[in-house]
Amino acid sequence: MHHQAGPAVIPHGQDKARSMSKRLKRTLIFIAKVLLAGILLGYVISKVHWSDYYLVVNGQRLLVRGFASTILHADPYFLTGAFVCFLVPMLIISLRWRYLLKVQGIVVPLWEIVKVTFLGTFFNYVIPGNVSGDLVKAYYIAKGTRKTIAVMVSVFVDRAIGLLEFTLLPVGMIIAIYFSRSYQPGKLTLPAIITAAALVGVSSGLAIMISSRFRSLLKLDRILARLPLKRHLIIAAKAGNLYSRRPGVLAKAAVISLAGQVVFISAIMLCGFTLGLKIPWYHFFLYIPLIYIVAAVPASPGGLGVAEAFYITFFTSKVVSASEVLAMALAARLIPMICSLPGIIVALRGPKIPSVEQIEAELAQ
DSSP states (O other): OOOOOOOOOOOHHHHHHHHHHHHHHHHHHHHHHHHHHHHHHHHHHHTOOSSOEEEEETTEEEEEOOHHHHHHTOOHHHHHHHHHHHHHHHHHHHHHHHHHHHHTTOOOOHHHHHHHHHHHHHHHHTSOSSSOHHHHHHHHHHTTOSOHHHHHHHHHHHHHHHHHHHHHHHHHHHHHHHTSTTOOTTTTHHHHHHHHHHHHHHHHHHHHHHOHHHHHHTTHHHHHHHSTTHHHHHHHHHHHHHHHTOHHHHHHHHHHHHHHHHHHHHHHHHHHHHTTOOOOHHHHHHHHHHHHHHHTSTTSGGGTTHHHHHHHHHHOOSSSOHHHHHHHHHHHHHHHHHHTTHHHHHHHHSOOOOOHHHHHHHHTO
8 A cells, every 4th residue: 555645844953954054144145245335335435525625627726516515505495305206106106016916806905005115115225134125015915815925926016017117218218318419429338238138137027927928938837837836936927927917907007107216216316406416307317227226136235335336337427526426326315214214103013023034934825
């Protein structure tokens, strides 16, 4: 008589060792990210003058503002406008995610989504680390539904649509600048490379998640069927397919996303106006999406150092110093951080936020 083998039981000691190994790995990765952030911040600081200084151009001495002088001469009216414009995208993002959740049959009150969005933004900006804001958002919403995997898929699709829109904005600007009088050979090379890489990466990831045809073309379904978490992956694929069957939903989400991103970029443009920086408006719509696409790669905590380095790379010019650009980058980081502070209230009044291991374990069930 043949007996069916039961599920393999992992000894307690072995399970504990694996847990410690994972924790050590996470710690080492986090340390590496912090070191990279430190190196990049060191590079940024080396480019900056803290006090005003003179620069000789064509035999003439020109006074160039340092970092401190740039901050002290901030315009309070533009600053207020920047605060408002940073708050609006959080509400728009909440609306987009709620719309995508509805497709999965998950109905959550808009106010709950707004609160969770503030909480996720707080984690991204104020306490960046191993626990991402997206993971926290998924955890909170999944607590109220059995469709945990569908929630995770909606978070991925939500983020992918946002990144895809952020990629398409520079495409339009590169084409417009190329055919305009302001085009300078070589200036668009790096933006074009980043845009092309991001467009391929984000489009492929989104297509894999929502298109069964694309997965079949790449024979990914066969691979998924052999993986340890195949049941979860198959459910995720089915949840993703719901979006491909409703292209109108994706189109509407894209329009919502575009509105939010235009306001977000305008907020950073207002940061530039606040500090009196002479930067053409179209540079913001070309470079800001690229900066935040690169910063979205988890190479450092919260993109710290990465974003600032690319701000200086893209925006420093003959009329705008690295010191002034760093002041703008600092404003673009600090103002959203302040706007996300209501997330503290959500964290304190809501359920205790567990460790990243506990979150991943619950979401994997």
